Amino acid sequence: MNIEALKSQALRHLPGAIALLIAFWLLFPFIKIDQSDFVHAKQYVYRLALGMMILIIMLGKMGFDVFFPQGIAQKVSNLKSILFIIFGILILAFVVYIILQAGALFLGTYPQPTDVMQ
Numbered sequence: 001m002n003i004e005a006l007k008s009q010a011l012r013h014l015p016g017a018i019a020l021l022i023a024f025w026l027l028f029p030f031i032k033i034d035q036s037d038f039v040h041a042k043q044y045v046y047r048l049a050l051g052m053m054i055l056i057i058m059l060g061k062m063g064f065d066v067f068f069p070q071g072i073a074q075k076v077s078n079l080k081s082i083l084f085i086i087f088g089i090l091i092l093a094f095v096v097y098i099i100l101q102a103g104a105l106f107l108g109t110y111p112q113p114t115d116v117m118q
Contacts, residue, residue: 019054026051055091
């Protein structure tokens, strides 16, 4: 493979790679979030929404590329199909993880009832 073809391949995938890096940077604080992060709650909600939106758009683009390849009867590689499935499962797992973490955080900060029968 010559250098020009390699450069054109890299430039073709560069916008998608940059979008994924930005999404992962936006979602990084949600790996471990605790009560001390309540100060930045409004900012984190926007970061979560924007990061998840980028990931879902990238999943949709990847799905479109897999299911509707450009050209007539062009075969899609098995690697691309497998990566699409893995990417979708990872996004689903992350969404479930964030929901469970938010629920645990909410239940941990919910005021405990005092013993009224004393």
